[in-house]
Amino acid sequence: MDILxxxxxxVKLRRVELDLTQENVVERSGLARSFxxxxxxxxxxxxxxxxxxxxxxxxxxxxDIWLVAERLMRG
Numbered sequence: 001m002d003i004l005x006x007x008x009x010x011v012k013l014r015r016v017e018l019d020l021t022q023e024n025v026v027e028r029s030g031l032a033r034s035f036x037x038x039x040x041x042x043x044x045x046x047x048x049x050x051x052x053x054x055x056x057x058x059x060x061x062x063x064d065i066w067l068v069a070e071r072l073m074r075g
Contacts, residue, residue: 001072001073001075002042002073003069003073004042004043004044004045005042006042006069006070006072006073007039007042007046007065007066007069008039008040008041008042008043009040009042009069009072010065010066010068010069010072011036011039011040011054011058011065012040013068014058014060014064014065014068015040015058018058018059020057020058022036022037022040024057025054025057025058028056028057029053029054029056029057030053031050031053031054031057035050036054039054051065
């Protein structure tokens with residue numbers, strides 16, 4: 001799995017774990033819904049700032065998302 005897909009899947013897994021919709025994440029993060037959806041699908045890369053906003057919206061540290069993404073990339 002490539003890094004964009006792994007990161008996106010990690011974001012989605014955390015969102016689902018918290019029982020949040022994409023719209024909830026959008027409201028909490030201030031990011032555009034289409035951007036959040038594109039990140040979750042592994043189509044767009046998030047900047048450091050966007051990763052921070054996502055982590056805040058998902059009530060975790062940016063490193064928590066990356067750790068899950070790294071595990072997914074290893075298979």
